[in-house]
Every structure is written in C-alpha cells, then in structure tokens.
Amino acid sequence: MTEQSPSRLPAPRIAASVAPTTNPHLDIAEVTKNFGAQAVLKGVNLSVAKGGTTAIVGPSGSGKTTLLRLIAGFEHPATGSISLNGKTVAGNGVWVPAHKRQVGYVAQDGALFPHLTVGQNIAFGLDRSALDGGRRAVKSRVQELLDMVSLDSDMAKRRPHQLSGGQQQRVALARALAREPELMLLDEPFSALDAGLRVATRRAVAKVLSEAGVTTILVTHDQAEALSFADQVAIMRGGKLAQIGNPFVVYTRPADRATAEFLGDAVILDAWMEGSLATCSLGGIPVRRPPAQGLVQLMLRPEQIRIAPDGPIRGVVVDTDYFGPETTVRIKLAPRVPTPGAVEYPGGGEVITIRHWNASITRPGTELSLRVVGEGVAFPVEE
Amino acid sequence: MLIALFALVPLGYVAFMTGATGWSTAVALIFRPRVGELLLNTIMLVVFTVPICLVLGVGGAWLVERTKLRGHRWWAVALAAPLAIPAFVNSYAWVSAVPSLEGIWSGVLIATLSYFPLVYIPAAATLGRLDPAIEQSAASLGLGPWAVFFRVVLPQLRIAMTGGGLLVSLHLLAEYGAFAMIRFDTFTTAIMTQFQSTFNGTAGNMLASVLVFFCLILLLVEVRSRGTARYARVGSGAQARPTKLALHHYQIPSQLALLALTLLAFGLPILFVFRWIFAGGAGIWSADEFLPALLQTLGYGTVGAAATVVVGFPMAYLAVRHPSWFSKMLELSNYITSSLPGIVVGLAFVTVSIRLVPGIYQTSGVLIAAYVLLFLPRALVNIRSGLAQAPKELDEAAQSLGKAPLVSFLKVTLRLTAPAAAGGAALVFLAIVNELTATLLLSPNGTHTLATEFWSKSSEIDYSGAAPYALLMILLSAPMTYLLFQQSKKVAGQ
Numbered sequence: 081m082t083e084q085s086p087s088r089l090p091a092p093r094i095a096a097s098v099a100p101t102t103n104p105h106l107d108i109a110e111v112t113k114n115f116g117a118q119a120v121l122k123g124v125n126l127s128v129a130k131g132g133t134t135a136i137v138g139p140s141g142s143g144k145t146t147l148l149r150l151i152a153g154f155e156h157p158a159t160g161s162i163s164l165n166g167k168t169v170a171g172n173g174v175w176v177p178a179h180k181r182q183v184g185y186v187a188q189d190g191a192l193f194p195h196l197t198v199g200q201n202i203a204f205g206l207d208r209s210a211l212d213g214g215r216r217a218v219k220s221r222v223q224e225l226l227d228m229v230s231l232d233s234d235m236a237k238r239r240p241h242q243l244s245g246g247q248q249q250r251v252a253l254a255r256a257l258a259r260e261p262e263l264m265l266l267d268e269p270f271s272a273l274d275a276g277l278r279v280a281t282r283r284a285v286a287k288v289l290s291e292a293g294v295t296t297i298l299v300t301h302d303q304a305e306a307l308s309f310a311d312q313v314a315i316m317r318g319g320k321l322a323q324i325g326n327p328f329v330v331y332t333r334p335a336d337r338a339t340a341e342f343l344g345d346a347v348i349l350d351a352w353m354e355g356s357l358a359t360c361s362l363g364g365i366p367v368r369r370p371p372a373q374g375l376v377q378l379m380l381r382p383e384q385i386r387i388a389p390d391g392p393i394r395g396v397v398v399d400t401d402y403f404g405p406e407t408t409v410r411i412k413l414a415p416r417v418p419t420p421g422a423v424e425y426p427g428g429g430e431v432i433t434i435r436h437w438n439a440s441i442t443r444p445g446t447e448l449s450l451r452v453v454g455e456g457v458a459f460p461v462e463e
Numbered sequence: 464m465l466i467a468l469f470a471l472v473p474l475g476y477v478a479f480m481t482g483a484t485g486w487s488t489a490v491a492l493i494f495r496p497r498v499g500e501l502l503l504n505t506i507m508l509v510v511f512t513v514p515i516c517l518v519l520g521v522g523g524a525w526l527v528e529r530t531k532l533r534g535h536r537w538w539a540v541a542l543a544a545p546l547a548i549p550a551f552v553n554s555y556a557w558v559s560a561v562p563s564l565e566g567i568w569s570g571v572l573i574a575t576l577s578y579f580p581l582v583y584i585p586a587a588a589t590l591g592r593l594d595p596a597i598e599q600s601a602a603s604l605g606l607g608p609w610a611v612f613f614r615v616v617l618p619q620l621r622i623a624m625t626g627g628g629l630l631v632s633l634h635l636l637a638e639y640g641a642f643a644m645i646r647f648d649t650f651t652t653a654i655m656t657q658f659q660s661t662f663n664g665t666a667g668n669m670l671a672s673v674l675v676f677f678c679l680i681l682l683l684v685e686v687r688s689r690g691t692a693r694y695a696r697v698g699s700g701a702q703a704r705p706t707k708l709a710l711h712h713y714q715i716p717s718q719l720a721l722l723a724l725t726l727l728a729f730g731l732p733i734l735f736v737f738r739w740i741f742a743g744g745a746g747i748w749s750a751d752e753f754l755p756a757l758l759q760t761l762g763y764g765t766v767g768a769a770a771t772v773v774v775g776f777p778m779a780y781l782a783v784r785h786p787s788w789f790s791k792m793l794e795l796s797n798y799i800t801s802s803l804p805g806i807v808v809g810l811a812f813v814t815v816s817i818r819l820v821p822g823i824y825q826t827s828g829v830l831i832a833a834y835v836l837l838f839l840p841r842a843l844v845n846i847r848s849g850l851a852q853a854p855k856e857l858d859e860a861a862q863s864l865g866k867a868p869l870v871s872f873l874k875v876t877l878r879l880t881a882p883a884a885a886g887g888a889a890l891v892f893l894a895i896v897n898e899l900t901a902t903l904l905l906s907p908n909g910t911h912t913l914a915t916e917f918w919s920k921s922s923e924i925d926y927s928g929a930a931p932y933a934l935l936m937i938l939l940s941a942p943m944t945y946l947l948f949q950q951s952k953k954v955a956g957q
Contacts (some may be wrong), residue, residue: 178863
C-alpha cells in the first residue's frame with residue numbers, strides 16, 4: 081500500500097503508511113486538463129502499482145471520469161504526462177491513441193454493442209489472426225471468458241437488451257478482458273445497478289480481476305464502494321487529488337475536514353490541543369501527529385462513540401433514526417462546566433450523531449453515558 | 464461551411480434579386496393590385512385550412528388514441544393514409560368528380576383533405592405518449608373530463624399542433640399543381656405562370672421575395688407560439704398506459720365521421736384514379752411512355768436520396784457528436800431553406816446557374832442539388848436519431864478494444880446508423896418521386912418523371928392517360944406514409 085502526497089496541495093498531515101510506489105504500472109505526473117475556460121484537472125499525480133486496485137472517489141464534477149478518460153486515451157492532457165509500464169503514452173510530445181494502449185475500459189452502462197450478440201461483443205476485440213484454430217478458437221475463448229465472469233454459455237447467443245444490468249456489466253468486463261489488458265479502467269460500472277445486485281456484481285468483478293492479476297482503476301462517487309473494492313483509494317476534489325492511501329488510513333485518518341466528511345459521517349468538535357491530547361466536550365481524546373497546538377477541530381467517526389453505562393460523558397437523546405441493523409442517535413452533550421485546575425476547552429452542549437447497534441434506545445430525552453474508543457484526528461481551525 | 468453556403472443559395476438569390484431590381488421597381492412590383500389579390504388568396508387559404516386541419520387532425524388523433532373507438536388500430540393507419548396521395552392527384556380526382564370546382568373553397572377542401580394528416584400524425588404520437596398520471600392528478604384536483612382535455616391535454620399538444628400547423632401552411636404556400644388544376648391563384652401558381660410566360664421575369668422574382676417573406680413570418684409565428692414550456696415527462700419509473708374513454712352512444716357517430724373523412728380524403732381519389740384507368744383501357748399502358756418515366760423517376764429518386772444522405776451525414780454527425788454554434792447555424796440555414804417552396808429553390812437554381820455557370824443549367828446535377836436542399840431535413844432527422852443510437856461511448860469502447868478510429872466508426876457508428884439513414888433515404892426518395900414544381904423548372908430537356916408526365920397529361924385533360932402515373936405515385940408513396948406513421952410512433956416511444 082502506498083500513500084502519496086499530490087503536488088500543489090498541502091501534504092497530507094498524516095504519515096505515509098508505506099513508501100511510495102517504485103516502478104509503477106501507471107504513472108501520472110502533473111496532469112492538467114481544461115474544457116474551454118474551465119480547468120477540470122489541476123495538476124494530478126498518481127502512481128498505481130502493478131496488479132493493484134485503485135479507487136478514485138469524489139463528488140460529481142471533481143474530474144475523476146476525465147482522469148480515467150485521459151488514461152484510456154479518449155482525451156489529451158493539456159500538460160503533464162501519463163506513462164504505462166515506464167513508457168509515455170501521453171504528454172511530452174507523445175500521443176498513443178486509445179486502440180494502441182492495451183488498456184481495458186468498462187463504461188458506466190457497459191456500452192455493449194446493441195447490434196451484436198453477447199458472443200460477438202466479447203469477440204469484438206479479439207485478434208482472430210493471432211488465435212490458432214480460427215472460428216473454433218474464438219468460440220472457445222468466448223466460452224472461457226463467459227465462465228470467468230460466471231455467465232452461462234447459452235448467453236453468447238443473446239442480445240444485450242435481453243440481459244439484466246448486472247449481466248450486461250459482466251459481459252462488458254469479459255469483453256474488456258478478452259484482449260488480456262494489463263490495466264483495466266472501470267468507470268462507475270456498478271452505479272446503474274440496484275443495491276443488492278451492485279454488491280454481488282462488485283464482488284464478482286473484483287474476484288475476476290484479482291484472479292487475472294490485472295491492475296485496476298475504479299472511478300466511483302460511492303465511498304463505501306471505493307473503500308470495499310480497492311487497496312488504494314484516491315480522493316478527488318476540485319480537479320485535484322486530496323489524499324491517497326489505503327482504505328483504512330483514508331477513512332480513519334483523513335487529510336482534512338472535507339475528506340473526512342466525504343468519506344462518511346463524522347463528528348467534528350472544537351477542541352483544545354495540548355501535546356497529543358485534544359480536550360473537548362467528549363473529554364480528553366488522544367490524537368496522533370496533531371497539526372497544531374491550541375484551538376483545533378477534532379474529528380471522530382460516529383462508531384467510535386459508544387453508549388456505555390460507566391462512560392464518563394453525559395448526554396441526552398435528541399432524536400433517533402431506526403435503520404434496522406443500526407440506529408443513529410442524535411445526542412446533545414452536557415454543557416461545559418468550568419472546573420478549577422482542569423484544561424479549558426471550547427464548545428459544550430453540542431449535538432452529535434452516533435451509531436448504535438441496539439434498537440432499544442428510541443425515546444428522546446433519555447439520559448445516556450458515553451465512551452470514546454480509539455484516537456481522534458485533529459484539523460487546524462479553518463479561517 | 465460549403466454545405467451552409469450551398470443551403471443559403473435560395474435566400475441569397477432572393478436578397479440579390481430584390482437588390483438588383485432596385486428599390487423603386489421592387490416597391491412598384493410588390494405593392495400592386497395583383498400582389499394584393501394573391502396575398503388575400505394565400506392568407507385566406509391559410510386562415511381557413513389550418514384551423515380545419517387542426518380540428519380534424521387533433522380530433523381524429525384523440526378518437527384513435529384516447530377513446531375506446533372500435534377498430535382503432537385500423538383507423539390509426541386509415542387517417543394517415545391520405546398522405547400517400549399527392550395533393551395534385553387529389554385535386555385531379557376531385558376535378559374529375561366535380562368538374563366545376565374552382566376558387567377558394569375548393570382550394571380549402573382539397574388542401575384540408577390532403578394535409579390534415581400532417582397534424583394527425585404528430586398529435587396521435589403525442590397523445591399516445593402523454594403520461595396519464597398528469598391527467599389523473601388533474602382529475603384528483605376536481606377537473607371534469609372536458610376540463611382535463613382543454614386545460615391539461617390540449618396544452619401538451621401545443622408543439623404537435625404548432626408544428627403540424629406550420630407544415631400545413633408551408634405546403635399551402637409551396638403547392639402548385641393542386642391549385643393550378645382548380646384555377647385558384649396563389650403566389651406559387653402566379654410565379655410559375657410568370658416564369659412560363661416571361662422566363663425569369665422580374666415580376667416573378669418579386670413575387671418569390673414576398674413568398675419567402677411570408678414563409679419566414681410563418682416560421683417566426685411557429686417559434687413564438689411553440690413557447691418555452693417543457694413537455695417532456697418528468698420522473699422515473701415505468702409510464703402507465705393512457706386510460707381510454709368509453710364512447711357509448713357516440714361510438715356510431717364517431718365511426719361515421721371518420722368513415723366520411725377517410726372516404727373523402729382517400730377513397731374518392733383512389734376511386735377516380737381507377738375509374739380513369741378502366742376508362743382508358745389497355746391503351747394508356749404504353750410502355751414507350753410509361754417505362755422511361757418510371758425509370759427516370761427511380762433514377763432521380765435513388766441518386767437524389769443517396770446524395771441527400773451523403774450531404775446530411777456530416778451535418779448530423781457534427782450536430783450530435785460536436786454540437787456548437789456552427790453546427791446549429793448549419794442546421795438552421797438548411798431548415799429555413801427547406802421550408803421555402805420548391806418554386807423558390809427552383810428559381811434560385813435557374814438564376815444562379817444561368818448567371819454564374821451557364822453550362823450546368825438544366826442538367827441533372829442541378830436538379831439533384833435542388834432535391835438535396837429541399838429534402839435534406841427528412842434525411843437529417845433520421846440520421847440524427849440513428850446517431851443517437853450510436854453514442855460515442857460505443858466508439859470509445861471499440862477503440863479500447865483495439866480498433867482504430869476509422870474501423871470503429873465503420874463497424875459501430877455507421878453500422879448502427881445505417882438503418883435510420885436508409886429510412887431517411889427512403890423518405891427522400893419518395894418525396895422526389897412526388898416532386899413537381901422544382902422538377903418542372905430544373906429538369907433537363909427530355910426528362911420525364913411520373914409527376915411531370917402526370918402533370919403534362921392532366922393539363923391536356925387526358926385524365927385517363929394521367930391515371931397510371933397517379934396510381935404509381937400512390938403505390939410508391941404508400942410505404943412512405945406507413946414509414947412516417949411508424950417513425951412518429953417510435954419517436955413517441957410507443
């Protein structure tokens with residue numbers, strides 16, 4: 081796993097968990113892209129290790145799909161360069177068109193050719209002259225690919241419109257895998273699927289790609305999808321990569337407040353930082369590598385705050401939302417009571433949201449005791 | 464850019480001729496009693512015919528699409544069928560039935576029976592597509608069936624009605640044969656008379672300028688009356704099928720009304736074409752006359768359709784794949800030109816070819832060029848919808864699978880667009896088969912098409928001799944009408 085510092089951005093305030101990728105499969109350096117007067121990519125740097133799985137996640141309009149299209153060769157970068165296996169394919173006066181890059185691409189809706197059968201779709205990119213055995217070899221390869229993506233062989237004769245959304249995506253994957261690309265690009269391939277089908281298809285695709293050993297880049301706006309699919313997550317915002325790291329690191333130690341809030345629910349409280357302890361309405365919370373001393377903003381994930389009868393923190397239930405397996409509980413924390421000799425902290429009386437796995441607490445007004453588990457992350461106070 | 468310049472030839476011709484004539488001469492030629500008379504005739508024709516077409520077209524569409532009309536599938540096709548009969552063939556049949564027909568009311572009758580399907584087809588397509596949930600919401604807000612129709616359904620037909628009304632109006636301005644046959648003078652018949660008597664006279668050119676002005680006003684009126692409201696369905700999920708109103712004791716009157724309309728618009732012309740065929744006997748089927756006309760018509764139709772698709776493809780490709788102000792201007796210039804009457808386009812090509820390149824005057828090339836300008840939108844609409852079936856993502860998918868851009872274009876984009884382009888070519892082909900005015904003006908000496916031969920025979924009151932040509936034109940037009948009907952349903956998502 082790697083954690084890199086995109087240039088032109090403040091370095092992430094958390095340490096790299098491992099050294100930067102050496103000899104990467106894909107190397108993107110200082111890439112910019114404009115559409116008219118609008119700068120869509122503003123100097124992106126990204127390295128992807130061979131065989132690795134990277135998810136580029138970000139809100140709509142952040143530039144993630146444009147970055148993927150640049151890698152695929154569908155767009156030219158304005159500046160910067162893109163290299164595959166050490167060879168420049170775009171930038172520095174070099175341009176290798178899409179059809180010569182050996183890069184697989186699966187579009188959001190699969191982009192299956194409607195005038196061809198499933199079998200013909202899968203065979204579309206096969207170099208028949210390179211296959212021994214002519215038509216029989218093509219048929220056999222199609223069969224092999226259908227097996228690989230867990231589709232029945234009789235699917236080969238069907239037309240794309242006769243398939244479900246999940247089946248279409250599997251066919252698109254099989255078609256892209258047919259040419260044995262070394263790099264596979266997935267552009268929000270699961271977003272059009274129903275929730276249940278999305279998870280099943282995602283698992284199936286991840287398994288196939290992992291078994292094939294293909295370096296994969298997934299673009300998605302779904303944080304959960306990015307965290308569960310990839311072994312490296314790059315968060316994109318406003319045409320820049322805000323943070324790159326393994327899923328656990330970016331979720332638990334986001335580089336800034338915006339990233340923290342984008343990747344999931346976050347409890348943000350004003351706190352007073354002294355040494356490596358942030359004092360706030362939830363008490364003293366240990367912080368690894370504090371960015372500053374004095375007034376900071378402390379971030380905790382809701383699941384770090386637990387209801388515990390012997391917990392030191394008091395609060396009152398404001399309201400609850402029941403979701404079946406979990407209940408989110410909004411709690412108003414006790415107001416700050418100045419205590420002689422204790423560390424003064426800002427805030428007090430804030431309303432926070434926690435996740436509770438027991439549906440028993442549903443009544444507003446119930447008094448609770450809370451306990452914080454693990455470390456917090458501190459951000460400098462925004463001007 | 465070349466195509467845009469080419470498309471602007473007729474408009475440039477009108478501007479040039481008006482300028483060359485000189486302001487005082489132009490004013491004298493335009494503001495004279497004869498022009499006033501033609502203007503009045505044309506305005507009256509539009510003012511009476513368009514509303515009747517709207518009532519018949521929308522009423523027929525509503526009966527077919529929104530009521531439990533018995534045999535509604537049959538009626539759906541029957542009401543579109545009159546479009547298969549060229550207006551001048553309709554006029555020929557009516558003059559055969561009632562030889563005394565002439566003047567404004569005859570013009571209104573023939574024009575209405577010929578053109579009401581131009582309103583019916585889009586209105587039926589729109590009515591079939593309207594989300595019934597909107598009507599159900601209106602009913603739940605306390606509106607009765609009539610109030611729902613007038614306050615909810617009819618406003619949603621606005622685009623179909625203004626578009627259909629514009630098409631009827633433009634056909635009224637462009638039609639020559641139908642009105643010449645009943646001796647009703649419009650701008651087009653007057654320009655043709657001027658041209659035939661004085662050959663490219665200034666008076667005829669000035670009449671063409673007024674006609675162009677009239678066309679542009681109609682286009683403007685249509686754009687203004689179309690409004691900016693959004694009519695697309697909002698919301699996701701499957702759309703329910705429209706609920707149909709039971710006709711009860713209106714069933715028989717409705718059936719009789721539709722039967723009368725269909726008989727007058729379709730039955731009578733067919734009846735009289737066959738009557739003249741039987742009256743003429745075997746003598747009218749002279750292969751020496753008949754075959755050259757058929758072959759030349761098929762030849763012009765095929766080459767014209769192919770040329771139109773070849774010219775239209777890059778325009779449609781630009782509009783769909785690289786939309787910009789240039790592609791919009793290109794389309795707009797063509798739509799304006801194609802809305803001009805055939806006689807103006809014909810005169811423009813006559814003038815331009817005689818003045819600039821005399822060698823090409825009365826050659827097949829000029830005639831084909833005029834056909835391309837006149838019928839390009841028919842191909843464009845089809846190619847555009849075909850290209851929409853081949854989004855650039857498919858091209859990109861093909862390229863990511865190792866296909867070079869040209870190969871992916873041929874194997875994916877062109878392959879997926881081909882059926883729609885072929886449909887567009889068929890529409891252009893059949894429009895050329897029935898084209899009379901520009902063909903009369905521009906065709907090389909010795910050219911005989913079905914339309915010009917029909918016109919020549921019927922002008923000499925040889926109605927039996929004209930009948931086989933009429934029958935062939937109807938037979939060739941029938942698939943076009945069916946194609947148009949099917950396309951309108953397809954566009955409406957039915």
